[in-house]
């Protein structure tokens with residue numbers, strides 16, 4: 001067979017594969033095509049009155065980047081119209097040998113069933129998905145604007161960055177309703193105590209004890225971040241809060257290439 005013919009065939013096959021993969025990506029069919037991973041619960045840990053962490057076995061060969069999420073399926077009898085699968089960010093860091101999912105309790109059959117599952121329950125998932133990553137350019141300080149359970153991918157990024165001893169300034173502005181229900185507070189405080197690169201500012205929107213109060217807004221961001229133009233911003237939380245914050249940042253003149261966000265649809 002002539003060499004040019006073989007080359008042409010190779011180029012055509014590459015183009016076809018590229019087109020198919022782009023099509024699948026757009027249609028989100030890649031989720032269906034992904035290999036399903038089997039795992040099981042190895043530990044269950046309530047971390048606040050309304051959030052529980054599930055530690056899962058890390059399947060051999062499974063790899064992910066800090067900030068990514070998986071789509072988990074649980075054994076759920078008679079699921080409601082939302083079904084028995086959910087997207088969930090990994091709150092664990094890639095260097096750890098377990099996978100951790102941290103869910104806010106809820107009213108769906110998925111959430112209710114989740115709280116009845118015991119250690120040893122087999123689960124399956126597809127993934128990892130997502131592009132909510134920490135920019136490893138250490139010359140740009142990172143500012144995380146987080147609402148409640150939106151801390152899960154940020155927790156993963158921070159732990160991984162500190163583990164890698166990345167010399168990057170990280171500031172977290174973390175908003176919750178009450179100071180008694182702040183996922184990962186103790187762990188974040190300990191990390192901040194031992195790492196000068198990490199600073200955490202808490203704000204609460206409903207209780208009035210000591211500390212900062214109110215939603216994250218322009219004034220709060222300006223107060224905490226001395227040089228807005230030098231920083232990059234990462235946001236994660238329920239859709240309204242995340243999209244409102246994105247708008248606020250744009251109004252403050254932060255360019256789109258300095259804004260990274262993940263929206264927790266479903267809340």
Ligand SMILES: Cc1cc2nc3c(=O)[nH]c(=O)nc-3n(C[C@H](O)[C@H](O)[C@H](O)COP(=O)(O)OP(=O)(O)OC[C@H]3O[C@@H](n4cnc5c(N)ncnc54)[C@H](O)[C@@H]3O)c2cc1C
Nearest residue numbers: 080086087088089102103104106107108111152264265266
């Ligand atoms: C990329 C990504 C990452 C995510 N990561 C996390 C994470 O780390 N942790 C986490 O907790 N969540 C995460 N989520 C959100 C998660 O996937 C669920 O959408 C969310 O937890 C809501 O769960 P739920 O549907 O079981 O509703 P619930 O938590 O039970 O309830 C949430 C709201 O939906 C309403 N609702 C519940 N069921 C129904 C129903 N059948 N019909 C109509 N309304 C209903 C409730 O009244 C309530 O207002 C993530 C989402 C995305 C997209």
